[in-house]
Amino acid sequence: MGEFGLISRLAEVLGPPASDDAIVGIGDDAAVLRFGREHVLVTTDTMVQAVHFLPGSPWEDIGWKALASNVSDIAAMGGEPRFALVTLALPAEQPAADSESVYAGLRACAERYGVSVVGGDVVRAQQVAITIALLGVARSGGGEPLLLRRAAARPGDAIALTGTVGDAVGGLLRMKDGTPPDDALVRAHLHPEAQLAAGAAAVTAGIRCAIDVSDGLLQDVGHICEMSGVGAVVQAGAIPVSEALRKAFGKDSLRLACTGGEDYQLVVVGQAALMEGLIRSAGVPVTVIGEIIDSADPRVRLLDDAGREITFPSRGWDAFRS
Amino acid sequence: MGEFGLISRLAEVLGPPASDDAIVGIGDDAAVLRFGREHVLVTTDTMVQAVHFLPGSPWEDIGWKALASNVSDIAAMGGEPRFALVTLALPAEQPAADSESVYAGLRACAERYGVSVVGGDVVRAQQVAITIALLGVARSGGGEPLLLRRAAARPGDAIALTGTVGDAVGGLLRMKDGTPPDDALVRAHLHPEAQLAAGAAAVTAGIRCAIDVSDGLLQDVGHICEMSGVGAVVQAGAIPVSEALRKAFGKDSLRLACTGGEDYQLVVVGQAALMEGLIRSAGVPVTVIGEIIDSADPRVRLLDDAGREITFPSRGWDAFRS
Numbered sequence: 051m052g053e054f055g056l057i058s059r060l061a062e063v064l065g066p067p068a069s070d071d072a073i074v075g076i077g078d079d080a081a082v083l084r085f086g087r088e089h090v091l092v093t094t095d096t097m098v099q100a101v102h103f104l105p106g107s108p109w110e111d112i113g114w115k116a117l118a119s120n121v122s123d124i125a126a127m128g129g130e131p132r133f134a135l136v137t138l139a140l141p142a143e144q145p146a147a148d149s150e151s152v153y154a155g156l157r158a159c160a161e162r163y164g165v166s167v168v169g170g171d172v173v174r175a176q177q178v179a180i181t182i183a184l185l186g187v188a189r190s191g192g193g194e195p196l197l198l199r200r201a202a203a204r205p206g207d208a209i210a211l212t213g214t215v216g217d218a219v220g221g222l223l224r225m226k227d228g229t230p231p232d233d234a235l236v237r238a239h240l241h242p243e244a245q246l247a248a249g250a251a252a253v254t255a256g257i258r259c260a261i262d263v264s265d266g267l268l269q270d271v272g273h274i275c276e277m278s279g280v281g282a283v284v285q286a287g288a289i290p291v292s293e294a295l296r297k298a299f300g301k302d303s304l305r306l307a308c309t310g311g312e313d314y315q316l317v318v319v320g321q322a323a324l325m326e327g328l329i330r331s332a333g334v335p336v337t338v339i340g341e342i343i344d345s346a347d348p349r350v351r352l353l354d355d356a357g358r359e360i361t362f363p364s365r366g367w368d369a370f371r372s
Numbered sequence: 373m374g375e376f377g378l379i380s381r382l383a384e385v386l387g388p389p390a391s392d393d394a395i396v397g398i399g400d401d402a403a404v405l406r407f408g409r410e411h412v413l414v415t416t417d418t419m420v421q422a423v424h425f426l427p428g429s430p431w432e433d434i435g436w437k438a439l440a441s442n443v444s445d446i447a448a449m450g451g452e453p454r455f456a457l458v459t460l461a462l463p464a465e466q467p468a469a470d471s472e473s474v475y476a477g478l479r480a481c482a483e484r485y486g487v488s489v490v491g492g493d494v495v496r497a498q499q500v501a502i503t504i505a506l507l508g509v510a511r512s513g514g515g516e517p518l519l520l521r522r523a524a525a526r527p528g529d530a531i532a533l534t535g536t537v538g539d540a541v542g543g544l545l546r547m548k549d550g551t552p553p554d555d556a557l558v559r560a561h562l563h564p565e566a567q568l569a570a571g572a573a574a575v576t577a578g579i580r581c582a583i584d585v586s587d588g589l590l591q592d593v594g595h596i597c598e599m600s601g602v603g604a605v606v607q608a609g610a611i612p613v614s615e616a617l618r619k620a621f622g623k624d625s626l627r628l629a630c631t632g633g634e635d636y637q638l639v640v641v642g643q644a645a646l647m648e649g650l651i652r653s654a655g656v657p658v659t660v661i662g663e664i665i666d667s668a669d670p671r672v673r674l675l676d677d678a679g680r681e682i683t684f685p686s687r688g689w690d691a692f693r694s
Contacts, residue, residue: 051468053494056468056471056494057494059468059471059472060460060471060472060475060494063472063475063476063479064475064478064479064482064489065479067455067488067489067490068482068483068486068487068488069454069455069488071454071455072455072488072490074490075488075489075490075491076489076490076491076492080491081455081457081490081491083454083455083490083507085407085410085412085454085509086408086409086410087408087409087410088407088408088409088410090407090412090507092455092457092490092491092505092507093457093491094457094459094491094492094493094503094505095493096459096461096493096495096503098461098495098496098497101495101496101497102495132391132393132405132407133389133391133393133394133403133405133414135403135414135415135416135505137416137418137503138382139418139420139501146378146381149378149381149382150381150382150385153382153385153386154385156386157385157386157387160386160390161390164390165390166389166390166391166394166397167386167389167397167398168389168394168396168397168398168403168405168414169397169398169402169403169414169415169416170398170416171416171417171418171503172375172378172379172382173418173420173423173424173501174420174423175420175423175499175501176498176499177497177498177499179461179495179497179501181416181418181459181493181503183414183416183457183505185405185412185414185507187407
């Protein structure tokens, strides 16, 4: 049934949160929890060896990326990260130096984004895996949290993207071919940055809808459409692709950009006038790539310059299909 | 170097938390984090198949226990649990019905202890594993958090214990021998209760030091000694052991009670007068089993009725030794 079918069945088994203080529960980039007057954001992400990273990946990069992918979830809510719990699963025979390298990478990422690691667990398992729970705070205005929600897209809104997409999966493919870790695309795969400043700028610009590109651009825009009850059209020619990706993958770079995942760029959705403000203030390139449309079909339509639809065999990552 | 050596090396790599709002970081049952005027507790625990539970354990019990062990950490801080994130790792071929049973058990435990599940992750892995991050709140008095800390034991304090210990490991051993899941000891292993009410009663009684029995009684009292810079003497004859354990394991029941782990009872440490108050108010049996002593050696001395020291080959669970 695939990852998303399973998640939705499990959410049904759990039922809705009992507490009114769960402002946002399952189904967004992070949960939003009210504690007194505070709005706490919390998210968790896991990376499993041979599933989420190749054996042979540098341990420091694994630590960095495990935290950066969680910071990206907080960025996609427009919040600020604060505290992390880290669980490291590893075989009994794994050298302690490997764990220390994972934590050195974690520390570098924590310092980069202002996160304090305050706890965790170390457990024995067959495969190395790292699970992080990250707590943050929502920005607020007049006592209310100011959030970027998946469910806040409206017909007519512009769809924009920070940076370029496809580099991470391009790097993964090159790494499989033996390209060393200092290659620019391989770096994008191993050592992504979270778009924390862009998320903050989006909230400040009055935008209220975003997601981070973790599964793949089309699939992630699709999550916004499902949660908002809208459709979307994306212009293939507008999708920003790096020179490095184009040079390495030629015509295939569009497919990688649309379906690759793990770029941790932000998809930001809002009125065109607000988006112009964000483009001026974001501090990183922000490119309009499409539009939200009034549609009962949450499928994202990808169009070429002549208005013809482009389709790919897969729209992105699915833990139980790929 | 064992689990605790590894954790302490990794904590060194990380360095102290950057934020002053991390009131309690690595090394207690839960971290304590200040958000505005609120004091948020957060903890995480993982259960891995064939490491923390036997293949063939009922899936519902696995879900229950994964959450109950985290609730126990909040109980051991004297707090109230609120919100959980759940990460389920499982092989691609695992039947969806198994996952649903895990979540049904989780839901039952969440309802029992007033927890809302607000997010998580489902990932592919070779082994089934469940990781929970649990957020709660500290009780407070006059704006300050009222906590049960591992570091708060003082010489002369009484050491007390809720309920009985050893049942869980007794149940694990019986399960390995083919005893069915409805056996009382096997239930204690598969379906533990968290001592939330006793933790609350301890805080209310003015007690400020506790830990839950997750690794093994002697080892867990030892954690208190290390964090508090004290020693401890425990009277073997005072340790409460259930009739079921004594009947099944005879003379070996003392060793199981002292080193077994996963009972999720609370060890509570405080002045004798406060302890008398707790014994009256806890709502569960609370038994004084020993005393904190002024000692540079954090080792816990277990004495028989004649004052002779009793030692066992192991003092409790170590993820990287057992």
